[in-house]
Amino acid sequence: MTADRMDPVIRTPYGAVRGRWERDAAVFRGIPYAAPPFGPRRFRPPVPPEPWDGVRDAGAFGPTAPKPPYSEAFAQYLSDPEIPGDDCLNLNVWTPDPSPDARLPVLVWLHGGALTRGSSAVPVYDGGTFARDGVVFVSLNYRLGVEGYGLFPDAPANPGLRDQLAALRWVHDAIAAFGGDPGRVTLGGQSAGAISAGALVAAPQAQGLVRRAVLQSGPPEGTDRDKVRRMVRRMAARLKTPATAEAFAAVDRELLLRVQADIGRRSSPVLGGPAFGVVVDGDLVPRDPLDALTGGAAPGVGLLTGWTRDEYRLWLVPGGLLERVDRLGTVALAGAMARCHCGSEVPRGYRTLHPGAGPAETVGQMVTDHLLRAPLHRLADGRDEPSYVYEFAWPSRRPGMGACHALELGFVFDSGDEPDARKLAGDGAPQDLSDAMHGAWVRFVTDGSPGWERWDDRHPVRVFGDGAPRTVHGPRDRELALWSAPEAPADAQPPELRSVIRRLRRTGALRRD
Template sequence: MTADRGNPVVRTPYGAVRGRWEQGVAVFRGIPYAASPFGPRRFRPPVPPQPWDGVRDAGAFGPTAPKPPYSEAFAPYLSDPVVPGDDCLNLNVWTPDPAPGARLPVFVWLHGGALTRGSSSLPVYDGRTFARDGVVFVSVNYRLGVEGYGLFPDAPANPGLRDQLAALRWVHESITAFGGDPGRVTLGGQSAGAVSTGALVAAPQARGLVRRAVLQSGPPETTDRDKVRRMVRRMANRLKVPATAEAFAAVDRARLLRVQADVGRLGSPVLGGPAFGIVVDGDLVPRDPLEALTDGAAPGVELLTGWTRDEYRLWLVPGGLLDRIDRLGAVALAGAMARCRCGGEVPRGYRALHPDAGTAEIVGQMVTDHLLRIPLHRLADGRTEPSYVYEFAWPSHRPRMGACHALELGFVFDSGDEPDARKLAGEGAPQELADAMHGAWVRFVSDGSPGWERWDAGHPVRIFGEGGPRIAHGPRDRELALWATAGTPAEEPAAAPAPTSPELRPVIRRLRRSGVLRRN
């Protein structure tokens, strides 16, 4: 490391970069880890950036990947900055000591956003707090939506995931110059970032690049290839072009985003529907990541995993879906059964465990357990390496949001003073809870133990909630046990049909007879 008029300068394999000293931390923003993924490289795997002469300024965030804005319903809760430009395969580094001999632990962060939105420039992801506490923090931009996860006959699958792998390789090659230790890299993310983390940790091509992993509110999973193809075909029909990478590359980028948003608005984590996702490709993702990880992939990699108590409220409160599901009653429960591929004994069991819960809460917790908590339990149960599990249970001060999806981010990053964090948490989030949660993440990244007992047959879960952190043993075991013998009745479809579908009528009749429903 050298200094340039008081600013830190670090040499990477592709050229030198000049950062900034900010509050005692050296910050380098917008460093390219791969070339621009447009022009002849559209829909193709990433390639290294072109080396540069002189010193490249790294004082500002680099361009964000093309993405549609959040809808009016979600905009009051979620921010998503846009930085224009084509060089969107870039990353940022916060370090307390940009010197090759420092050998500090490294935390590489993959943002969430359903693989269609989000970026590393979101203020709540400010890495200063991790650097302040002795960690070199790296956040990554990667391709999103159809650009990163479209499935075409004339292009390789998973280019967005390949971007993330390229960023990991850049870290392995370059982070020593920023004071980091390439042998002490923790890869982590929230939501889609956690799903990506699970896929990369399981990938043979990432072996040796990751020492530890953090999966916040996202399990190791892949999306059915036919489901992604249907998403691409729907877009192709709207665009009136063939469903090929060549044809999509010729479409105006803004129009492509508008059509993607229009097609994607029909889906949600609770209701299902069309979506982009990571797919098994026989190459980077040779098999289902959860199966691979519970079958011995990623030996020696320690895990920190968890969820928020009321994940589903971010998906259902904006736009009024929570109230609509309560009004739908039996139809909503039947749709949830189809979405989760379970029989009527599961909602009956949830009703017995939570007799005062409304239909929306039953549906939301069922789908959250099916999509998130069950696979994370399987992951922790199926590995011999240490795993640590948490639940974030502090309820937002925003009306009806509860401990919703993404609320924990302001606590993990100790960035609750940021306006973006307050959009979800409201005013007055407890600083002592942020100190506890952020401190646990720093300890895990630094030495592999967040400060509570590792997962075992007793299922210890660290609860971060009102009254301070505590340990609960098996807090979700009764609900998750309902799925052990759950079957799919023959008349139920494998994916959730529309509320008016005649396929649901026999299921609804059975639900009404069984007493699952209560008056809302």
């Protein structure tokens, strides 16, 4: 509090909260949007928080959802604060003008972390830079891992996604008091946050809550239900308990996290394996989100989508997996073919287009295109509403990381000076690139156009790399065209390939999806 400015106090639907002034923004942290999801509410849809009397202090981040820590290999690149406590369904608001008359655009941020890690307290996600530029910024925590995305016969699916919907409804009802316009809400996310944002935009229950959406490095697709069931069944086998929500609710929380981390350690976008994800549930997610969005869902919602040039490097470089994939050579390419359900013509095409690429780069780009770029292309192609597409191509100063997954976040948030941003970017990240990336997001949130031409048959992609941003038409079209060939049936694959795939699965290097 300064001598001439008192701490801001705002009344929410459940009670008043007191924030803080920080760099000309009013900041409110740890506001509950739903009740603690434990006890009888564990594995159940969120319910409203208990109203409170008086003024609740909102000066510090609230508890984070239960999650295992990153492995040592990943922790050197990614930060993931842990704040204990049960009241983990909370959100934060940064606003430049906490008055109902301001009617400012709003950005609601969903963090990434494979739906198993991450939180709104990650320092890179400081919403002050958006507030500085006239945007009310909201970030939130939601249930993760088996608590948020386990699939059980005795509990509704997707409780973590239902948490996010509850937060969106809170924003719709409460954000005007913080200076935001509930009719100008952009929902944005990266990686798992982007997958979630796409599912919510497509959800009939979220209609009218979102005007625009940003999907960074995450396609709006549902996860195969059996993939999630296998994750739960393997945890149940390790715990020696039935694969039901009732049984899992009786397990010690820390033990549940340790078993989840151990079972999931071999899962990755490259290796496949069991994992948690948003599933079609016939209710909140009545159909695959990508099919819904290309079939007319969410009319009037504009999209900004993007990826990084070398997404795969965050999946392969930590722990030395990149070198192991290079050593495997043909075996790794065979594994990628099985992972992507394609025939040998696809890796052959990639090697023709990029003759100097080694096996790891070929495998990484194949998996990235199959899982991420191809569905985002399909999304932009299949909608009448304006879509804008970009690629982040600036290489990290950290050895071997390139323009990897999550590197762009420090530039989107203009938080490159944060030590946590430098963990991934290294020292010397260019400020002009932050200005360009952050400015594009602010323009899109504010008026619906990030500053370059909308997607059309020429496939314009804005490239943010070294030097000034530039628009390139169809930079990934040749690679993505390789996927249009009919899928090779398993019995049509050569015997030596089938043998390699069986060997990879026996050793655990490749899991059935």
